[in-house]
Amino acid sequence: MRLVRAHAYTHGMAEIAVDGLTKRFGTVVAVDHVTAAISWGELFAIVGPTGCGKTTFLRLIAGLIHPDSGEIRFDDEVVNRLSPAERRVRMVFQDFALYPHLKVFDARRYSNLGFPLKLRRMPAPRVKELVESITRRLRIGHNLFARRPGELSAGQKQKVAVGRALALPPRVLLMDEPLANLDPQSRLAARAEVKRLHNELGVTTIYVTHDLGEAFSLADRIAVMRDGQFVQIAAPRELQRNPANEFVAEFIRSFQELNRGLLEDR
Ligand SMILES: Nc1ncnc2c1ncn2[C@@H]1O[C@H](COP(=O)(O)OP(=O)(O)O)[C@@H](O)[C@H]1O
Ligand SMILES: [Mg+2]
DSSP: OOOOTHHHHHHTOOOEEEEEEEEEETTEEEEEEEEEEEOTTOEEEEEOOTTSSHHHHHHHHHTSSOOSEEEEEETTEEOTTSOHHHHTEEEEOTTOOOOTTSOSOOSSSOOTTTHHHHHTTOOHHHHHHHHHHHHHHHTOOGGGTTOOGGGSOHHHHHHHHHHHHHSSOOSEEEEESTTTTSOHHHHHHHHHHHHHHHHHHOOEEEEEESOHHHHHHHOSEEEEEETTEEEEEEOHHHHHHOOSSHHHHHHHHHHHHHHHHHHHTO
């Protein structure tokens, strides 16, 4: 998909294209010849059952692992050999991956929110400025700064993980089931936060979830993944109206039945 080029320069965001992307682990083909393009500023969701290759796909885009074959391009530049930092990609993990021994934020020392900035040897006032800006957006109170992850709720940890990923605006934000560890109420609130943040910042985002409801409410487009392949890429409404095959139809049906069941149980 091609959008107006100028948009990319205005916002510094990437169009991501993958071509024949393949990753094997022994005999398992975790990502199987995937070809797709993700537009600037898009929130692109990937849904599919456990083990279908979602995390592997994200890790390939991040540069944490390398493909056996195929190409990854950001704005027509092949990034296969670039490190995650060189790609300017940030990832939010399901378990948040915070540093347990570090405070949420400390302008002078290494901290969870300041880590990537400090690593770049940014001067303390600049670190403070960037962190203050993202904590304001995320509504992370100063009262949390002195705490360590063990003293935070799951929802607060999630915000810190997102804050760390966004403190220095990335070219691409990758989120791997970022809400899966939250209780249902926090999950709905956090879902709204993700949507608001994406609307405000417009960072190109790939959002992995096995929760179709999350994908329907957040995504511009959804890729349904099965056995390492994208079996359909479509806007939420289109996916519901015209499932490409029986697998997608069944995936949607089981999600709808689960939700109906939840309501009928009351
Ligand atoms: N580091 C690894 N070593 C061996 N097999 C792996 C590794 N990572 C993932 N796999 C396998 O690749 C497949 C896809 O895994 P994954 O990408 O984690 O799926 P998902 O995130 O959709 O649950 C699974 O069969 C999984 O067991
Ligand atoms: Mg996974």
